[in-house]
Amino acid sequence: xxxxxxxxxxxxxxxxxxxxxxxxxxxxxxxxxxxxxxxxxxxxxxxxxxxxxxxxxxxxxxxxxxxxxxxxxxxxxxxxxxxxxxxxxxxxxxxxxxxxxxxxxxxxxxxxxxxxxxxxxxxxxxxxxxxxxxxxxxxxxxxxxxxxxxxxxxxxxxxxxxxxxxxxxxxxxxxxxxxxxxxxxxxxxxxxxxxxxxxxxxxxxxxxxxxxxxxxxxxxxxxxx
Amino acid sequence: xxxxxxxxxxxxxxxxxxxxxxxxxxxxxxxxxxxxxxxxxxxxxxxxxxxxxxxxxxxxxxxxxxxxxxxxxxxxxxxxxxxxxxxxxxxxxxxxxxxxxxxxxxxxxxxxxxxxxxxxxxxxxxxxxxxxxxxxxxxxxxxxxxxxxxxxxxxxxxxxxxxxxxxxxxxxxxxxxxxxxxxxxxxxxxxxxxxxxxxxxxxxxxxxxxxxxxxxxxxxxxxxxxxxxxxxxxxxxxxxxxxxxxxxxxxxxxxxxxxxxxxxxxxxxxxxxxxxxxxxxxxxxxxxxxxxxxxxxxxxxxxxxxxxxxxxxxxxxxxxxxxxxxxxxxxxxxxxxxxxxxxxxxxxxxxxxxxxxxxxxxxxxxxxxxxxxxxxxxxxxxxxxxxxx
Numbered sequence: 326x327x328x329x330x331x332x333x334x335x336x337x338x339x340x341x342x343x344x345x346x347x348x349x350x351x352x353x354x355x356x357x358x359x360x361x362x363x364x365x366x367x368x369x370x371x372x373x374x375x376x377x378x379x380x381x382x383x384x385x386x387x388x389x390x391x392x393x394x395x396x397x398x399x400x401x402x403x404x405x406x407x408x409x410x411x412x413x414x415x416x417x418x419x420x421x422x423x424x425x426x427x428x429x430x431x432x433x434x435x436x437x438x439x440x441x442x443x444x445x446x447x448x449x450x451x452x453x454x455x456x457x458x459x460x461x462x463x464x465x466x467x468x469x470x471x472x473x474x475x476x477x478x479x480x481x482x483x484x485x486x487x488x489x490x491x492x493x494x495x496x497x498x499x500x501x502x503x504x505x506x507x508x509x510x511x512x513x514x515x516x517x518x519x520x521x522x523x524x525x526x527x528x529x530x531x532x533x534x535x536x537x538x539x540x541x542x543x544x545x546x547x548x549x550x
Numbered sequence: 551x552x553x554x555x556x557x558x559x560x561x562x563x564x565x566x567x568x569x570x571x572x573x574x575x576x577x578x579x580x581x582x583x584x585x586x587x588x589x590x591x592x593x594x595x596x597x598x599x600x601x602x603x604x605x606x607x608x609x610x611x612x613x614x615x616x617x618x619x620x621x622x623x624x625x626x627x628x629x630x631x632x633x634x635x636x637x638x639x640x641x642x643x644x645x646x647x648x649x650x651x652x653x654x655x656x657x658x659x660x661x662x663x664x665x666x667x668x669x670x671x672x673x674x675x676x677x678x679x680x681x682x683x684x685x686x687x688x689x690x691x692x693x694x695x696x697x698x699x700x701x702x703x704x705x706x707x708x709x710x711x712x713x714x715x716x717x718x719x720x721x722x723x724x725x726x727x728x729x730x731x732x733x734x735x736x737x738x739x740x741x742x743x744x745x746x747x748x749x750x751x752x753x754x755x756x757x758x759x760x761x762x763x764x765x766x767x768x769x770x771x772x773x774x775x776x777x778x779x780x781x782x783x784x785x786x787x788x789x790x791x792x793x794x795x796x797x798x799x800x801x802x803x804x805x806x807x808x809x810x811x812x813x814x815x816x817x818x819x820x821x822x823x824x825x826x827x828x829x830x831x832x833x834x835x836x837x838x839x840x841x842x843x844x845x846x847x848x849x850x851x852x853x854x855x856x857x858x859x860x861x862x863x864x865x866x867x868x869x870x871x872x873x874x875x876x877x878x879x880x881x882x883x884x885x886x887x888x889x890x891x892x893x894x895x896x897x898x899x900x901x902x903x904x905x906x907x908x909x910x911x912x913x914x915x916x917x918x919x920x921x922x923x924x925x926x927x928x929x930x931x932x933x934x935x936x937x938x939x
Contacts, residue, residue, distance in 0.1 A: 328918030363874055364825060370806035424928035435909055439923040471832070473795065482781065491832035492867040492876050496888045503892045507899050514903050518910050519919035544922060
């Protein structure tokens with residue numbers, strides 16, 4: 326089948342690290358968050374809260390590092406290519422993705438037989454990844470708004486009053502975690518459903534040969550495997 | 551403070567079996583509540599002593615259960631609080647006035663004539679529904695009564711959650727269109743200062759604190775009381791920290807020792823009530839410090855989870871009281887716990903992914919996906935239109 330090559334240039338090592346840190350932090354936050362929501366076994370509340378607050382900072386600092394690095398680190402901007410450009414190009418509109426939203430949707434709902442041409446991140450994929458940034462910030466805001474040391478700051482009470490009190494803020498925070506869980510489930514599914522090469526690359530930084538593409542999205546070489 | 555100043559108050563107290571020592575201890579706890587240093591104890595004692603000048607007050611009952619009246623009436627046994635509260639000359643109170651009928655109404659009217667001098671204590675919600683006819687007294691609606699009494703008051707003390715924001719009376723579906731005094735006055739453009747004392751019912755200790763602070767230490771005249779109120783018009787020294795912050799069971803919370811069901815061994819051990827729905831973490835009152843019923847005990851100490859009666863909209867955001875989350879009202883479904891909604895959404899999503907995976911398998915895309923298109927659909931269509939360019 327038509328498996329693109331997965332080269333290290335797609336995910337430079339720093340992004341392999343930030344991805345790992347995100348994963349660990351989110352698992353820790355979701356687990357401790359569920360525990361704080363409803364302590365399902367005894368003797369862990371102090372640790373759970375400590376974990377939650379610690380990994381909250383880890384996640385936020387990691388997000389800042391990831392965003393700053395996007396402006397300084399070079400990475401491949403299309404599939405199956407070692408050609409690199411500044412990473413932020415991956416997060417802005419790209420020529421390869423133009424007019425491709427509808428074809429992607431049709432592909433995913435089986436109304437289109439062939440794989441749409443796309444940049445390293447296809448249209449829907451890019452939207453989903455970028456959405457994790459406001460999602461993280463919203464989780465942070467709603468979390469701080471129910472975090473005793475800062476919940477009385479006007480910046481947070483304004484939001485708390487707007488949503489109708491700390492109970493509603495707590496429920497929004499809880500739902501944002503579910504949004505993350507849904508994102509992660511869909512992300513893990515789509516990243517691996519056509520083969521595990523993306524996972525081998527992002528987790529173990531292991532390359533795999535496959536098709537190579539040019540800037541027009543045409544296959545220019547590489548081997549099927 | 552000269553010794554002779556003491557006479558009146560100590561005679562009063564002695565008649566009630568309260569020693570000078572008890573009195574000063576009480577003043578100490580008041581100073582603590584008001585956020586004053588213990589150096590203020592003599593000043594508070596002196597203020598109470600000199601507070602012999604009676605402050606005219608009217609107690610109006612709005613839409614409520616009269617529980618706040620009941621709560622205040624509990625301050626009846628010999629105790630300093632009663633001495634302080636007697637500084638308020640409550641000339642009219644629908645439930646407790648000696649006078650009846652026109653005599654009682656005349657007494658209220660006499661107070662209302664002392665514009666700018668009297669304190670209006672309002673218990674219960676302001677019911678706007680049915681043109682105000684949910685409540686009628688002396689041939690007038692409750693709304694007319696409040697409209698008449700509020701503008702001339704030096705200050706309004708809204709006692710109990712109902713007076714603050716409508717309390718349980720405004721819980722969904724709120725047929726009487728109940729609201730709080732401050733909210734109602736804002737609508738009417740009446741700017742009399744309002745001090746909000748939520749909880750259901752109000753704790754007499756807080757009324758004592760307000761009487762001492764506002765009337766005796768002069769923070770109403772100086773305007774200082776307004777700086778002491780939070781954004782909901784509640785005194786910060788009473789409603790500035792959560793119950794959770796000061797809870798005697800907090801250690802059990804941090805240790806992860808929870809009561810999972812009533813009647814269990816954990817309950818007997820006095821463990822934390824978080825799992826059985828305690829709303830202490832989001833309820834701002836000083837109940838754990840001041841306590842209730844003449845500082846005897848309070849809800850959590852007595853073994854009941856906090857139901858958050860000091861919060862705004864407390865019934866709708868607190869019920870069901872024994873659950874961690876409030877219920878969300880869903881159209882056509884009814885009240886549902888947020889976790890149930892999340893579980894259903896996640897289940898549907900998981901089923902969707904499995905179904906999609908089966909589709910991917912059936913279309914043979916699992917091994918590397920479908921072959922890539924040679925050209926974008928958009929470009930292909932354009933070429934067709936443009937004659938094959």
